[in-house]
Amino acid sequence: xxxxxxxxxxxxxxxxxxxxxxxxxxxxxxxxxxxxxxxxxxxxxxxxxxxxxxxxxxxxxxxxxxxxxxxxxxxxxxxxxxxxxxxxxxxxxxxxxxxxxxxxxxxxxxxxxxxxxxxxxxxxxxxxxxxxxxxxxxxxxxxxxxxxxxxxxxxxxxxxxxxxxxxxxxxxxxxxxxxxxxxxxxxxxxxxxxxxxxxxxxxxxxxxxxxxxxxxxxxxxxxx
Amino acid sequence: xxxxxxxxxxxxxxxxxxxxxxxxxxxxxxxxxxxxxxxxxxxxxxxxxxxxxxxxxxxxxxxxxxxxxxxxxxxxxxxxxxxxxxxxxxxxxxxxxxxxxxxxxxxxxxxxxxxxxxxxxxxxxxxxxxxxxxxxxxxxxxxxxxxxxxxxxxxxxxxxxxxxxxxxxxxxxxxxxxxxxxxxxxxxxxxxxxxxxxxxxxxxxxxxxxxxxxxxxxxxxxxxxxxxxxxxxxxxxxxxxxxxxxxxxxxxxxxxxxxxxxxxxxxxxxxxxxxxxxxxxxxxxxxxxxxxxxxxxxxxxxxxxxxxxxxxxxxxxxxxxxxxxxxxxxxxxxxxxxxxxxxxxxxxxxxxxxxxxxxxxxxxxxxxxxxxxxxxxxxxxxxxxxxxxxxxxxxxxxxxxxxxxxxxxxxxxxxxxxx
Numbered sequence: 001x002x003x004x005x006x007x008x009x010x011x012x013x014x015x016x017x018x019x020x021x022x023x024x025x026x027x028x029x030x031x032x033x034x035x036x037x038x039x040x041x042x043x044x045x046x047x048x049x050x051x052x053x054x055x056x057x058x059x060x061x062x063x064x065x066x067x068x069x070x071x072x073x074x075x076x077x078x079x080x081x082x083x084x085x086x087x088x089x090x091x092x093x094x095x096x097x098x099x100x101x102x103x104x105x106x107x108x109x110x111x112x113x114x115x116x117x118x119x120x121x122x123x124x125x126x127x128x129x130x131x132x133x134x135x136x137x138x139x140x141x142x143x144x145x146x147x148x149x150x151x152x153x154x155x156x157x158x159x160x161x162x163x164x165x166x167x168x169x170x171x172x173x174x175x176x177x178x179x180x181x182x183x184x185x186x187x188x189x190x191x192x193x194x195x196x197x198x199x200x201x202x203x204x205x206x207x208x209x210x211x212x213x214x215x216x217x218x219x220x221x222x223x224x
Numbered sequence: 225x226x227x228x229x230x231x232x233x234x235x236x237x238x239x240x241x242x243x244x245x246x247x248x249x250x251x252x253x254x255x256x257x258x259x260x261x262x263x264x265x266x267x268x269x270x271x272x273x274x275x276x277x278x279x280x281x282x283x284x285x286x287x288x289x290x291x292x293x294x295x296x297x298x299x300x301x302x303x304x305x306x307x308x309x310x311x312x313x314x315x316x317x318x319x320x321x322x323x324x325x326x327x328x329x330x331x332x333x334x335x336x337x338x339x340x341x342x343x344x345x346x347x348x349x350x351x352x353x354x355x356x357x358x359x360x361x362x363x364x365x366x367x368x369x370x371x372x373x374x375x376x377x378x379x380x381x382x383x384x385x386x387x388x389x390x391x392x393x394x395x396x397x398x399x400x401x402x403x404x405x406x407x408x409x410x411x412x413x414x415x416x417x418x419x420x421x422x423x424x425x426x427x428x429x430x431x432x433x434x435x436x437x438x439x440x441x442x443x444x445x446x447x448x449x450x451x452x453x454x455x456x457x458x459x460x461x462x463x464x465x466x467x468x469x470x471x472x473x474x475x476x477x478x479x480x481x482x483x484x485x486x487x488x489x490x491x492x493x494x495x496x497x498x499x500x501x502x503x504x505x506x507x508x509x510x511x512x513x514x515x516x517x518x519x520x521x522x523x524x525x526x527x528x529x530x531x532x533x534x535x536x537x538x539x540x541x542x543x544x545x546x547x548x549x550x551x552x553x554x555x556x557x558x559x560x561x562x563x564x565x566x567x568x569x570x571x572x573x574x575x576x577x578x579x580x581x582x583x584x585x586x587x588x589x590x591x592x593x594x595x596x597x598x599x600x601x602x603x604x605x606x607x608x609x610x611x612x613x614x615x616x617x618x619x620x621x622x623x624x625x626x627x628x629x630x631x632x633x634x635x636x637x638x639x640x641x642x643x
Binding site for chain 1: 226228229232233236237240539540542543544545546547548549550551552553636637640641
C-alpha cells in the first residue's frame with residue numbers, strides 16, 4: 001500500500017525556556033485510505049508531531065514526505081501551497097473566521113487555491129455542507145452557530161480542496177459525546193466512501209479504538 | 225497572487241471593524257484636510273504678499289545711476305602709473321538723469337522674444353501744492369495702457385480708470401495718501417510744482433493706492449508726455465525703462481547683458497528684492513514643516529490602529545496560514561487594508577481641504593493696506609492636492625508595512641497552541 005505521508009528520523013528540540021528534546025527519531029507513515037490515530041499523555045509531543053506533519057512547523061531535523069515527495073526544506077511559499085492543496089486540518093477549537101459566513105469560511109481555501117471558478121467553488125462548498133448536514137447554516141455568520149456545528153464547518157473547510165490527508169488535533173476534545181460521535185461518524189464515512197487518509201491526535205480512548213491503527217507515543221518516541 | 229480573495233478578506237475585516245476603520249480613515253482625512261487647507265491658505269497669503277511687492281517691481285529696471293567715475297582722471301595719466309594716488313572728496317560724475325538713446329533701446333527690447341513688454345517711464349521730483357503747504361513727492365509719467373497690460377496697476381486704481389488718464393492730457397492718478405491729506409477727490413484739480421518752480425494744474429482722474437503707505441503718500445501717475453511737458457523736456461526724455469519678461473529666471477543674465485551692451489544700470493527683480501525673497505522662503509519653510517508634522521501625526525494614527533487590528537486578528541491570521549495562505553498573502557491582506565484606509569481617508573481629506581479652502585476663500589478680509597482684496601487669499605493649486613494624496617498613500621503604506629510584516633512572520637503553531 002502506498003504511503004501518503006511518511007517521516008524519517010524526525011527530531012525536534014524546544015529551545016525555550018531550556019533545551020528540551022520533544023521528538024526523538026520519529027519514523028512512521030500513513031497509508032492511503034488509512035484512518036490512524038495518535039495517542040499519548042499530555043506533553044508527549046503528539047501535537048508537536050502533528051504540526052510538523054502539517055508543514056506548519058519547519059523547525060526540525062529529519063525528513064518528511066508527502067505523496068513520496070520530500071517536503072523538508074521547501075520554501076514557506078511552497079509549503080503554504082502544499083498545505084492548501086493536500087492537507088486538511090481540523091483543530092481542537094473550531095477556529096473559524098468569525099466575521100465571515102459559514103459558506104465563505106468553507107470556500108476560502110479553495111479561493112486561495114484558485115483552480116476553480118467562483119461558482120464551482122460555491123457549488124463544492126454547498127456539497128460539503130450538505131454532506132455534513134449543515135447546508136441550512138450556509139448563510140449564517142460563523143460566530144452565530146453552535147460548537148458542534150462549528151466543528152463540522154471546520155471539517156467541511158478542511159475538505160474543500162479534496163486533500164490527500166485530513167489531520168485533526170483533538171477534533172473531538174471540546175465536544176460532548178453526542179457531537180463527538182457525530183464527528184467520528186463523519187471521519188469514518190469519509191474514509192469508507194471517499195477513501196480519504198486520516199490522522200487524528202486524540203485523548204479519547206473510545207475514539208482511538210475504533211480507528212484502523214493506534215500510534216502510541218510516550219516521551220517523544222513512538223511505542224511499538 | 226490571488227487579489228480577489230485578499231481584497232475580499234481585507235474588505236470584510238474593514239467592514240466588520242467599522243469603528244476602527246472610520247477612526248483610522250478620519251485620522252488620515254483630518255491630516256490631509258488640514259494639510260490642504262493650511263498649505264492653500266499659507267501659500268495664498270504668501271503669493272499675495274509676493275504680488276504686492278513683486279508686481280510693482282519690473283523684472284528688469286533700467287536707469288542711469290548717479291555714481292562717481294570708477295576711473296578718476298589721475299589713473300589715466302601714465303606718469304603716475306606706479307604711484308599711490310589718493311583722491312579726496314570724489315564727486316559723482318556729471319551726467320544726465322535721462323537714459324541715453326532710450327527710445328532705440330525700447331524698440332530693441334520689444335523685438336526680443338523673451339520680452340513681454342518694455343515701457344518708458346519718466347520720474348520727476350515734484351511738490352504737491354495745497355494752499356501754502358507743499359508736499360514733496362514723485363510723479364511718474366508712464367504709458368498707462370502698457371502698464372495695465374504688464375502689471376497689476378489696474379488693481380491699485382481704486383477710483384477712476386486707466387482709460388480716463390490716457391484720454392486726458394492733463395490728468396493725474398493721485399496717490400491715496402496724498403488725496404486724503406489734501407482732501408481731494410476725483411474730478412478736482414491739484415497743483416504741482418517742479419523743482420525749478422513752475423506750477424502746473426492737473427485734473428484728478430483717479431486715485432492710486434498700492435497698499436504701501438510710504439508709496440501712497442508720495443507717488444502719483446500721469447502720462448509720459450505730461451511729465452515731459454512739465455519738466456520742459458523733449459519726447460526722448462526717459463529716466464527709466466521697465467522690462468517684463470516671459471521667463472523671469474532669465475532676468476539676471478539679461479540685466480547683466482543690457483548693462484554691458486548699453487552702458488547703463490540695470491537691476492533685476494531678485495537683486496531688488498533680495499531680503500523679500502528670504503522672508504518668503506522662510507514662510508514657505510514654516511508651511512512645509514507644519515504640513516509634514518500633520519501628515520506624520522496622521523501616519524501614526526494609522527500605524528496604531530493597524531497594529532491593534534493585527535493583535536485582534538492573531539487567531540484569524542493563524543487560521544489563514546493553517547489553511548494554506550502564505551505569510552505574503554497575510555501581509556497583503558493587511559497592507560491592502562492600510563492602503564484602502566489611506567486612499568479613502570486621503571481622498572476625503574482632499575475634499576475636506578477643498579471645502580475648508582473654499583470657506584476661507586469666501587471669508588471677508590478687509591484691510592486698509594490692501595484695497596483690492598476683499599476675501600482671504602487661497603491658492604487652489606492642484607499640485608498640493610497631488611502631494612497630499614501621494615503623501616497619504618506613502619504614509620499609510622509605511623504605517624501598514626510595519627504591522628503587516630509582523631503578521632507575515634507570526635507563527636501559526638504558537639497561536640494554535642496558545643503559547
